[in-house]
Amino acid sequence: MSAAVRIHGGRVMMAQAHQDLPEGVREALGDSPEVRGMKVTGKAGAGMADAPKHHVMPQEHREWFELRGFKGDMDIDQFCVRLEQAHHEAIHGGGNWKLGRTWPGAWNRMIMDALLKAEKSAGQMLTRNTILRIVAENMRFYSIPMKFTKGRSR
Known part of the structure; x- marks a missing residue:
C-alpha cells in the first residue's frame, strides 16, 4: 500500500x-x-492566441537588407506577418515540414533568389521600394496576408 x-x-x-x-x-x-x-494552458494552448509573427525578409540576411536601406524605422523587423503554424510550415517545407528550409520553394530561399536575380538584372543594388514590390508580389503568390506587424528584433 x-x-x-x-x-x-x-x-x-x-x-x-x-x-x-x-x-x-x-x-x-x-x-x-x-x-x-487535462492541463492548464495559456491562450496558445487553448487555440485562442494570435498566430505567431514571422519575418517576410529572412533574418539570416539582415545585413544584406540593411545595406539596401532597411534600417531604423524601416528595418526588417517592421515587416512581419501573422501566419498559422501550418501555413508557415507549408511555405518553408512545401507541405512537408520535415524538408524545412531545404525545399527549393521554401520562402527564404525563394525570396532571396528572386531578389538576387532582380539585383543582378538591374546591375546595381535594389532600392527599398523595389525590394518591397518584389516581396509583395511573392507574398500574394504564397497567399501571405499583406498586413504587416512589428516583430521581435534581434
Whole structure:
C-alpha cells in the first residue's frame, strides 16, 4: 500500500510541475485518463492566441537588407506577418515540414533568389521600394496576408 501511495504522490507532484489541473478541480472531475490528461494552458494552448509573427525578409540576411536601406524605422523587423503554424510550415517545407528550409520553394530561399536575380538584372543594388514590390508580389503568390506587424528584433 505504501508503494502505491508513493507512486500516486509522485504522479501528483509531477502533474503539478507540468501545470496539470489544480487538486480541487481534479477531485471534482474524478480520476479518469481524460481528466489526468487535462492541463492548464495559456491562450496558445487553448487555440485562442494570435498566430505567431514571422519575418517576410529572412533574418539570416539582415545585413544584406540593411545595406539596401532597411534600417531604423524601416528595418526588417517592421515587416512581419501573422501566419498559422501550418501555413508557415507549408511555405518553408512545401507541405512537408520535415524538408524545412531545404525545399527549393521554401520562402527564404525563394525570396532571396528572386531578389538576387532582380539585383543582378538591374546591375546595381535594389532600392527599398523595389525590394518591397518584389516581396509583395511573392507574398500574394504564397497567399501571405499583406498586413504587416512589428516583430521581435534581434
